[in-house]
Amino acid sequence: MTISNFISHLYLSLFLPMIIATTIFVTDPPPIYTPVEDITVNCGYSGQLFNQYDQRNWSGDINSKFTPIDVHQAAGGNTSVFKEAPHRSSVSQIPYTTVRLSRSEFTYRFNLTAGQKFIRLYFYPVSYPDFDRSEALFSVKAGGFTFLNDFNASVNADADAYEEETLYREFCINIEEEEQILNITFTPSRSKASPDAYAFINGIEIVSMPPNLYYTAPEDPLDIEIIGTKNPIRVENYTAMETVYRINIGGGPLFFNKDTGLYRNWDSYSFEKDYLDDASSRWSVIPVNPSVQLEFHLNLARTPNYTAPEQVYKTGRSMGLDATINQRYNLTWGFPVPPKFYYLVRLHFCEFEPAIREIGDRVFLIYIANQTAETRADIIQWSGGNGIPTYRDYVVFMPSGTGNEEKVFLYVTLQANPQHWKTKYLDAILNGLEIFKLNETNGSLARPDPDPPHPHPQEVIPSSKDLSKSRTHFIAVVAGAVSAALVVFSVLGLLLVFRHRRKYAKGYVHSSRRAANSTKSRGGSTLPSDLCHYFSLKEIKAATENFNDTFIIGVGGFGNVYKGYIDGGATPVAIKRLKPESSQGANEFKTEIEMLSQLRHRHLVSLIGYCTDENEMVLVYDYMSRGTLADNLYHSNNPPLAWGQRLQICIGAARGLHYLHSGAKGTIIHRDVKSTNILLDEKWVAKVSDFGLSKMGMTTASKTHISTMVKGSFGYLDPEYYRRQQLTEKSDVYSFGVVLWVVLCARPALMHKVEPREMNLAEWAKFCHGEGTLDQIIDCNLKGKIDAECLDRFIEIAISCIHDKGVERPSMNEVVRGLEFALQLHQKSIASNGDGGVSTEQGCASNESIQCISATIFSEVDDPKGR
CATH class of the missing domain: 2.60.120.430 (Galactose-binding lectin)
Incomplete structure (x- = not known):
């Protein structure tokens, strides 16, 4: 802290109490906004405490409706405990008087109205009886989101640039109409390295905010x-x-x-x-x-x-x-x-x-x-x-x-x-x-802890052996530290009472633990070298002329894709070189190898081999000469695909996904279906690629989904999966539905420089479908070249795939059969026209007939007789 800052803080600490005294006890005008929900919980306390500063009652969580649920309570195991916090004049008493702590998971459950809320968490990271401050390591989740992950409260407090003793975190989430129970779960990060880790909380506050204070209003045309x-x-x-x-x-x-x-x-x-x-x-x-x-x-x-x-x-x-x-x-x-x-x-x-x-x-x-x-x-x-x-x-x-x-x-x-x-x-x-x-796509808001600072002298507690050797020295150190602390508290104490909620973002630093996670083993004996070829780095460099930039055929957040040649230059291959800092890291690299090395299907890209020499992460695939589906639909100079080609490509990709969902290896959920992950070979055969995010699914009478962090690509991401973090094969169906609209409209799933409602293609398609204006978004190269009945069938499938609820979406097998039928209708139209299906005769879809299609499809889907 600079001298000027110290002087200003000293000034405020001397005169702020007088200012505060005049404002606390004078009747303030009523607040402008009165929240529907105004919940304040003083954790580890019984009864209520009135806070004179915010003029609210803070309710205890002992034997009250706010008492948390302990995962081990029913079994008579470890449960959370409540203790009094050490009293310090520099720390506000509410909500820091008491604390709830546990070495096992516990959950607070709140019944709320629908709408957007502030959630504020209060922490006083000191040592409590039987709970050392350095062992407070835990995660916090609420409403399907990760607020804190492996959160070390004492490290964060010690790294605070303003040396504040308490921590405060504020989050904003929305409570859906059908989900009006909010669970806030505290989970200790116990491991071999931290066997005594525990979670704690001093206060919880939930306040309703006005609709769309920070969220975009549905009717707001401005993005x-x-x-x-x-x-x-x-x-x-x-x-x-x-x-x-x-x-x-x-x-x-x-x-x-x-x-x-x-x-x-x-x-x-x-x-x-x-x-x-x-x-x-x-x-x-x-x-x-x-x-x-x-x-x-x-x-x-x-x-x-x-x-x-x-x-x-x-x-x-x-x-x-x-x-x-x-x-x-x-x-x-x-x-x-x-x-x-x-x-x-x-x-x-x-x-x-x-x-x-x-x-x-x-x-x-x-x-x-x-x-x-x-x-x-x-x-x-x-x-x-x-x-x-x-x-x-x-x-x-x-x-x-x-x-x-x-x-x-x-x-x-x-x-x-x-x-x-x-x-x-x-x-x-x-x-x-x-x-x-x-939040990230995986639902996480967690940030890494700062690096632990050097321990303060007053926090260094010697062992009993050391204490017996240097008792006199230890007492002198503690006494000096306490004296110094009392002097500081006397000057800054009252100011800190009112500054306990300050954000201390100035100290953000990644922890060494997170850095270590990125350097985990990238291969070796755990990777299935017996199922696909292992390339040396020398072979990879020879195939790409030492990763020559002229060989690059694709670029992504993961790294570069090179066109290379193996077998003495006879066989072209695609070589994906992942960057060490790539978001597609070691886990995704290993998943890709384990999945693709065991899968063989005409419509799945083939993995030839991999390389992990010198900490490289390299994958070698069959070369797809036609590139990605996206490359052939938009943002390129490639000629537009004919409707028949597009149908064949969609059917091939759908068959590949159907094989994943119901093949011999059990249910596999791709989790990143999009137009750039559908590749085309020289014969225009579609092959699904990129299995780094794939998950083995489970479908039993009692388990129909996987609870997992949300991963995928914006524009293609299943909104139900995003909200609930519950992954099913119907999440792939939604993403494939977006692909169908990309194919029909020749537009990306997320679009640039368009009207607000047009940014997300799936939502825009739904809107146009309901308004009867689908003719406005269909690729102009297809106008008058699609049989009306074929288009009717295709749109029916595409709309059904992007239903908000997964149970209302078809299976991939149903999608395959529906697309095959659409292809039959197209081929029938070609045979009857005898001109390649490009005439504008009455049988082909015009703007007017497309509007009629969009106006009737939903009734056709909902009415079994209509099928």
Whole structure:
């Protein structure tokens, strides 16, 4: 902590109590928003405690409706216990008075109304009787999402840049209408390395948020742009978020009792300044102007008055420039965040400079993650006028960079307009900022723990043997440490009471344990070299001329695919070289080999061999000269595929999936069916590829799904699997249904630069089907070239595959039979037309007949007689 920070903290600690005293006992105006759910649980406590700061009763979880369920309780085994927390004047008593701890799993169950919720977890990581703080290692899951994984509370607390004693985590999830019970499960990460690991929790808070405060409203036509891609995205209800930063830019801290009824904390000017790049900025703080009367316009600015406290919009930061100052100055904040996540960045604005009232008066640029977010940021244009708050949302993906960085910086930059003649004031302004981490496709929000810091002297507890040798020295150390601690607590104590909810994202660092996971054994005796060929690295380099870039035929997040030659140059092969840092890591590499080496089918790509020399991960496949299905449908110069070819390809891929689901090896769920994983050989035979995510399924009377983390590709991902984390073969059916629409429309599953509803092809297809406008999305190269009855059958199959509920989808066997029948109808049409089926006679589908098809298919599907 710098001297200036220490002085400011000292000042606040001396005078803040007096300020607080005047606000706690004076009647505050009622909150703007009253949550439907406002649940506060003081874990390990019996009865209720009234918190004077938030004016709420915190209920204990002992012998109450909040008592958790222990997995071993019924068997009389280990159960959770509750204990009192050590009292420290620097720590708020609620909810840190007591704690619940267990060395076995326990679950809190809450009956909630449907809707979006804040979930806040409170931790006081100290040593409790029989529970050493260093052994607190656990995971937390809720609503199908992983909030924390192998979470070491003491390491996180010790790494906190502000040396705070308590931890606080805030998450956002949606409770579905049909799932109004929320389970929050705490699971100790016990292993040989951590046999005494335990889980603990001091407080749980659940607060309903206004509909679509951070989620995209279904009726909202505006999507959020993914920075750097121009791709629109919607923050749907099946997304979970974690609050990483929430800052009142240029203003003081706004504690939970000063929020709009949502009990959020807004960090202060002193916290924000730690992330501000002083070297590149000439900035000024905009003070509070109490005379400003803000107007909240729900329809005009899309900013209800509960979005943020008025104080956020009445303070801010600007560069304080005018036209005589070099416009290259900017405002830049750098926020450390864990990489490999998407982040929602919300910027709050309010223009209350009296002279700025017209569009164009102040126009500036915004960059997020060093990429252009806005080339013309005009608050007056966005909000509708002076004194009207507004905000803008952006989504950005933060990669790990050139190496395996343990943290990366998410930069937010405001720059004065370089085209200074286009603006009246050369300046930029920001009033508030929020950053949320979005869950991965596997449902995880967990971030790695920081590296453990060196132990504090007062935390080093010697063994009894050491104690007997150096008792005097030990007492001196402890006494000195306690004295020092008392001095610090006396200065900072009251401030820490109110800062216990501060985010400490400044200390994000990957743990060595996560790094070790990425260097697990990549092969050896466990891989089935007896079932496919093992290549030496020398052979692989010879086949690709030492991985020459001119041999690259494909690129993905996993690495490069090369065209190589084996058998003395006689046999062309596809060689996939996985990067060590690839998300498709050692487990997927091993799964691919184990699966494909035992599977043989005309419509599955053949694995020839692999290589693991020198820690390489290389797979060798049959070469597919026609590339991927996607390559032949869109974003390429290849001629359009005829409808008959497309049907044959779909049937081949469907047969391959049917073999996986019901073949001799048992049920295998592919889990990543998409148009880029369907390859075509020189004869246009379709072959399903990429088995790195595959799972062996189970279907019995008592077990019909696999509970597993969600993996797959956006646009193709089964929404039911995403919500419930329950994988079945019907998840493959959904993904294949998306493939069918890709084939029919010649569009990617996720599309760029289109209207919001058109971003997701499956959802767009459903919408057009219901509206009778399917003619608008079908590939124009197919117009008038498909028999109406054949198209009717194909659309029926495609729609049935993408039903929201898996039980309503057909099996792959039914899909195969349906497509084969569609092909028969097509061939019959060709025979009757005698011209290759390209005529526009009455038998072929026109725009009008396609509309009739889309209007009648559902009744045909629902009515057995219609079949």
